[in-house]
Amino acid sequence: MNTLNENLAVTRNHLVDEIKSLTNEEFNHKPGKDKWSVAEVCHHLVLLEGRTAKLIQHLVKQPEITKTELKPIQLATDRSTKYSAPEIVQPSGEPFEVQQMLEMLNDARNKLLKVLDSLENQSILAERSATHPAFGELPLSQWVELIYLHEQRHIEQIKEIKQLVSRY
Template sequence: MEINEKARGELFNEINGLSTESFNKKPSDDEWSIKQIVEHLCLMEGAIAKMIQGKLENGEVVNAEMKPIEAATNRKIKIDAPEFALPGNEFATLEELKTKLNVTHQTLLKIEELADEKELKIKGFPHPVFGQMSLEQWIPFVGYHEMRHILQIKEVKEKLGL
């Protein structure tokens, strides 16, 4: 979870100190606010943790080669968020979402700590871009996915003049 810890630290460095107004402000109608980006990260991490847990308990052995998950940070390649990870338009505070992020992060951390390493290597589920991925690779994928969105947050801050 080294990349995940690094990403979370960088995320908090980018968002700490933002006013509630700035956190919720969209640069344009068709772009996400920083709040929506953070909510998306929370939804993704929670869903991935739940999926990993489910596959550890009931998943089948898959043939998943190592994927170049670091490529997830490339913002030049547009990827639509899955329906379950689309953020809402509701107003939220930075502290509310940081609390939710901490919960999803601790859940993923606990799964990694308690899981059988062999099970993480041999079980998996497909990623929409990378194809079949082992559960072992899904854990650091969360960190790379977060790094991608930290770049997006920096773009939004620049557009908002923050």
């Protein structure tokens, strides 16, 4: 679990580095009609992390074991494949202040870590699974791993948005 925590922390630090110096206007600027702003990308990450924590919290209490095989989730970082975010993790579209979002990201991460730390045995994450919208049936261990992989994907998106916003 140490490597997982390190990957979560390193990736989050990269995300924070990308957004902390933006003005609120830059943060909320949409580079196109059907494009997300940096704020919306971050809100999506907050929502996803919160949903994942709730999913884990719920499924580890289930008595039945629903083990499934590992999937090639590293594909999540390949931005040539487009995915549509499920409605439940779509950003609200409301404006956010950078500092407010940093706090929301921090809160979401703390809740996830609290859920993970509350597990008596981390191996239960490999023994429970849930259907992921992009990868199908995934063990919860990979749901957690996907948090930082998914975040890495969106960090690249944020870099692109920042390039577009700097020209605006």
